[in-house]
Amino acid sequence: MVTSRDVARLAGVSQPTVSRALSDHPRVSEATKARVREAAKALGYAPNAIGRALSTGRSTRIGLVVTDLENQFYTHLVAPLHRELEELGHELVLITESASSASLAERVAAYGLAAVVLSTTTTDSIQPARLRDRGVPFVYLNRTAASIDADSVTVDPEPGLRALLEDAIARGHRRFGAVFGPRNTSTGELREQVARTVLDEHGLQLAHRDVLHGPFDFATGHAGMTTLLDGGDPPTLVLFGNDVVALGGLNAAVERGVAVPGVVSVAGFDDLPTSGWALVRLSTVAYDLDAVAREAARLVVARLEEPGSEFRHVVHPTRYVARATIGPPRS
Amino acid sequence: MVTSRDVARLAGVSQPTVSRALSDHPRVSEATKARVREAAKALGYAPNAIGRALSTGRSTRIGLVVTDLENQFYTHLVAPLHRELEELGHELVLITESASSASLAERVAAYGLAAVVLSTTTTDSIQPARLRDRGVPFVYLNRTAASIDADSVTVDPEPGLRALLEDAIARGHRRFGAVFGPRNTSTGELREQVARTVLDEHGLQLAHRDVLHGPFDFATGHAGMTTLLDGGDPPTLVLFGNDVVALGGLNAAVERGVAVPGVVSVAGFDDLPTSGWALVRLSTVAYDLDAVAREAARLVVARLEEPGSEFRHVVHPTRYVARATIGPPRS
DNA sequence: TCGGGTTGTGCATACGCATACAGTGGCTGG
DNA sequence: CCAGCCACTGTATGCGTATGCACAACCCGA
Known part of the structure; x- marks a missing residue:
């Protein structure tokens, strides 16, 4: 050496x-x-970064805490985040919340991370609280926690989701079903709340039996769609917590020969690249995920450089992307 | 602290x-x-990992060098690799080969990485040579380099690809096209060579105009399929370098209303989860990618623990997964 | 001509941990 | 009863870098 x-x-x-x-x-x-x-x-x-880190007391390593690396959503989040961090002279260390091992805060200290990007979905604020107590800077990415403030980059589902639902209503849909994300999730809860508000404004509502919850993954969507189809008189449109879940639902429908949107319409959220494929053509709510991820990188780095500055809350807008999975309801 | x-x-x-x-x-x-x-x-x-690393001279941080994080293939590679490394008490640092910055070897030294997993596709052996010269242990994952030996985990395309091609031939295909990966790629070259050998054994060959090359991404497959369809009398089956490329090709066909497998059959390689979707049903060559990734993690760690031991070369088998994109050729 | 400032460099030290080495007790066996 | 050994634990030091401080050389104006 x-x-x-x-x-x-x-x-x-x-x-x-x-x-x-x-x-x-x-x-x-x-x-x-x-x-x-x-x-x-x-x-x-x-x-040598090790020597430097030890000497200066700070490191250029930033942790990204995610729940499910296998999830396609994270692919499109990790890539731009990593790119931006690299450009800013920082490294990315992946951390998954494995319940087995030590608490997040301890691991951050152990790994010698300068800061952390929290992109896990649950609103559980124990981890943020611990991070704050330890003085580890962190940034919320695509989530927030009510009780603990910090820099955040989030997405405002309202405009996109409203446009999507109003389009569906205009097309004649009245019976809506939904497979939302996990309950204790800021993004999931917000989307659900917006959806209910918009429907309510049009004198519609989500029947209790037509609303399901689960992790933001393929299996949830698959199982959710199956359940809804198995119940008698399924909804004419199923709104999914995000695109990954929607893709699960879409495939479940295709598997059993249920026409989309002929029999059920399907709506997603995120507009992942896959959703735009000719094979898929998922109607969904879009936003600039790439920009969101890069923004998070910039916020962490800014936080490191100016630890005392006020917390910044960046909110990205959404828009409706009408493709092929929302059509008129079956008669 | x-x-x-x-x-x-x-x-x-x-x-x-x-x-x-x-x-x-x-x-x-x-x-x-x-x-x-x-x-x-x-x-x-x-x-504190920093202090410990400085003191012991070794760190528990392992770098994963990839070309394209956005690529779905890497998602399914990073996740299990990360999981296994974590279980073995190591951290994962992502590195992309951005030509702009310092050489890989320098960055490894600077980051204080204990070892590196090389999963970039090109056979360019400059980087491995430098790593060796610096004494940085490394492992090849899904690639090799002829000139520089090291531990490796690779896949033997032969059984799966042979079965796939023989099935296609049995169904009556005679005109094969191909969109292989980049030329200077050990995996790409090997797959191409195997394909040519098998076809040759059946008195068939790939016409020069029906063979394309490009990076292992969606765009390559999309453009490749478009090119092949635009040429007069396209091949009845297009073999793609891997599933991501095949998905590009498949979508290109769908976009222009070309029936698969009615007009062209499509074959992939890797069997990504997406390929099994009801919406996709890609016929492809499968292997245990999860196991391959975990194996790589174990090899690196073993190398760290026994630096002098002989290089191990683990080769995983492949098998043909017949789904819906290979049918009889159009008459 | 000389004091005060400026510029450029070396010396000493600290960061947090691990480890070689030295030392201190207590115990055992002859 | 004491030499010798073992079981513990403390002291000293080093890993590679950054940085406060001291110092030397030089310059400039009065």
């Missing part, structure tokens, strides 16, 4: 001078800087 | 004793261990 001491020796200076030269300290002469840079290059030197 | 010194003070012992007690050193009395553990728990102490 090449250390700054090796570089110092080759450049004929002291180790601290190497450190200063490479970080472009103004008190180092240009000549020395050039010599040091050359020596560093010759040896293939790169400052 | 809670340090081992704080724990030491509370437990009434010295800092090194804390270190030893928590790592279950045999020369520490049970009574002391208990006291230390209690103090650690009371303070919520977790050993």
Whole structure:
């Protein structure tokens, strides 16, 4: 391993001078800087992040806490987040909440993470509270927790979801079903609430038996659609908590030969790339997921640079994307 | 931040004793261990990975080098790899090869990574060579490089691909087209070679104009299928480099109303979960991707523990999964 | 010509942990 | 009863970097 001491020796200076030269300290002469840079290059030197982190007390490593890496949604969230963090000179460490091991806060401390992006779905505020108590900066991504404030990037489901539902109502739908996300989820709850409000405004409501809940995954949608279809007189449109769930529902319908939108219409939320496929054509609510993820990256980094600043709450708008899975209701 | 010194003070012992007690050193009395553990728990102490890494010279952080995080294939690779690494007490750091920044080897050194899993597709052996020169352990995942040896987990396309092609031939296909992966790719090259061999054995071959190449992504498949369909007298079956590419091709066909498998049959490779959807039903070559990823994790960790041991080359078998996208050729 | 400021560099040290080594008791056996 | 050993635990140190401080050399104006 090449250390700054090796570089110092080759450049004929002291180790601290190497450190200063490479970080472009103004008190180092240009000549020395050039010599040091050359020596560093010759040896293939790169400052050791471990040593630096230990010395400065901060690290450039940022944790992303997710529930289900296998979930397609996270793919499209991790990629831009990672890209942006990398551009800002930070690294991404993935963390899943495995109940088995230590508490999140402890693991953050152990891993030496500078900050954390919380993208787990549950509103459970124990973890945020612990993070705050430990002084670990964190940012909410696509979720919030009522009791603990922090920077956040979220999505306002209202415009998109309203447009979607009003389109459905205009087409003649009256019996709506829903497979929402988990109950203790800020995003899920908000979407459900908006949906109920919009329907209510049109004198409609969700019958209790037509509303299901479950994790934001394929299986939930699949099982949900199956249940709704198995019940007598299924709803004419099923609203899903997000696209991954909707895709599960859509496939369940296709599997049993139930025409979409001929027999049931299907609505999603997120507009994942898959939803736009010619094979799928899912009608859904869209927003700029890429921008949301990048925004989260910028917020964390900003928080690290200005720890005392006021919390920022960025909200992205949504819009309705009408494709092929919402049609007129069966007569 | 809670340090081992704080724990030491509370437990009434010295800092090194804390270190030893928590790592279950045999020369520490049970009574002391208990006291230390209690103090650690009371303070919520977790050993700082930075300090530990600096002290021991090794870290538990393992890098995963990928090309395209957005790619669905990597989703199903990252998730199990991460899970396995976590179980083995290691962390995962994502690295994408952005040409802009420093060389991979330098970044590995800078990040303080203990080892690296190389899952980028290109056979370019510059990076492996540099890693070797720096003494950074690494493992090939789903790729190899001829010139530089290392532990590897790969897939043998032969059985699955042979079965797939022989089924297609038995159904009457004679004109095959292909959209393979990038040229300088060990997996892509191997699949192409196997395909050509099997076809050759049956007195068939791939016409030059029917063979395309490109990155392993959706766009490649989409463009490839479009090109093949636009040429006069397209092949009756198009073999794709992998499922992600095949899904691109499949959607391109659907978009222009070309029936699959009525007009063209489509074959993939990987058997991603999406390929099994009722909406998709892609005929493809399957293997246990989950196991492959976990195997890679175990290999890296084993390599860290026994640096001198012989390189292991694990090869997973494949099998043909006949679904709905391969039918009889159009007459 | 000399004091005060500026510029450039080295010295000393700290970060949190692990570990080689030294030391302190208590115990056993001769 | 004491040499010798073992079981514990503390002291000292190092990992690679950053940074406060001291210091040397130089410059400038009075």
